Amino acid sequence: MEEVERGERMPLPQSVVLGAKDLPRTILSDHIESRLFGKLKHERLERTRFYGKTYDEVPGAEALVVRVVSSVDKKLEVKQQFLEIFQ
DSSP states (O other), X not given: XXXXXXXXXXXXXXXXXXXXXXXXXXXXXHXXXXXXXXXXXXXXXXXXXXXXXXXXXXXXXXXXXOOOSOOOXXXXXXXXXXXXXXX
């Protein structure tokens, strides 16, 4: 940051900086997004009833993007003597 402030380096233009929407979609990220949007819509509908306003009058979260960066299933083999200790 100091180098940018001193003018020694220029920050990258916003068009070069990648966001979550630029990452590939996965089955898991699609599932999380759909659940999130469903819950947010339900919560927004509850607020419309509570405040007595229309759906458009109540602010809501929009343009959210969910991506899964890492998801690992791992199976470890444990030596029999350790397995017996923890069973």
